[in-house]
Amino acid sequence: MSASIAIQVLPQAGNDQELCQRVDQVIAYIQSTGLRYEVGPFETTIEGEDYDQLMDIAKQCQHVAIQAGAKSVSAYIKVVYQPEGDILTIDQKIGKYQGK
Numbered sequence: 850m851s852a853s854i855a856i857q858v859l860p861q862a863g864n865d866q867e868l869c870q871r872v873d874q875v876i877a878y879i880q881s882t883g884l885r886y887e888v889g890p891f892e893t894t895i896e897g898e899d900y901d902q903l904m905d906i907a908k909q910c911q912h913v914a915i916q917a918g919a920k921s922v923s924a925y926i927k928v929v930y931q932p933e934g935d936i937l938t939i940d941q942k943i944g945k946y947q948g949k
């Protein structure tokens with residue numbers, strides 16, 4: 850595995866329900882990419898072999914939040930990248946905590 854990103858998207862919203870609806874649309878977009886991902890209460894982690902693809906997905910998440918009705922959106926993004934492709938995977942990091 851070459852890269853992983855964790856992205857927290859915070860769309861502007863009038864209440865928690867609106868916030869959740871907008872974050873849900875961002876997560877649906879992430880699901881549609883077909884990459885391995887893990888949703889958490891603060892952020893979603895995505896991993897893949899193509900660093901540029903992951904960065905494009907991170908960018909597109911902002912557009913999806915705006916399309917979902919947010920007037921503005923903040924995002925906090927963490928990145929791990931290793932061109933040789935030997936990073937720890939999501940499963941290697943947290944599988945042991947999920948009873949896998």
Ligand SMILES: Cc1ncc(C[n+]2csc(CCO)c2C)c(N)n1
Binds near residue numbers: 856891
């Ligand atoms: C990309 C991204 N993934 C997860 C969260 C955390 N989060 C906030 S609200 C919510 C539930 C939506 O129904 C979740 C999972 C986030 N902020 N941004």
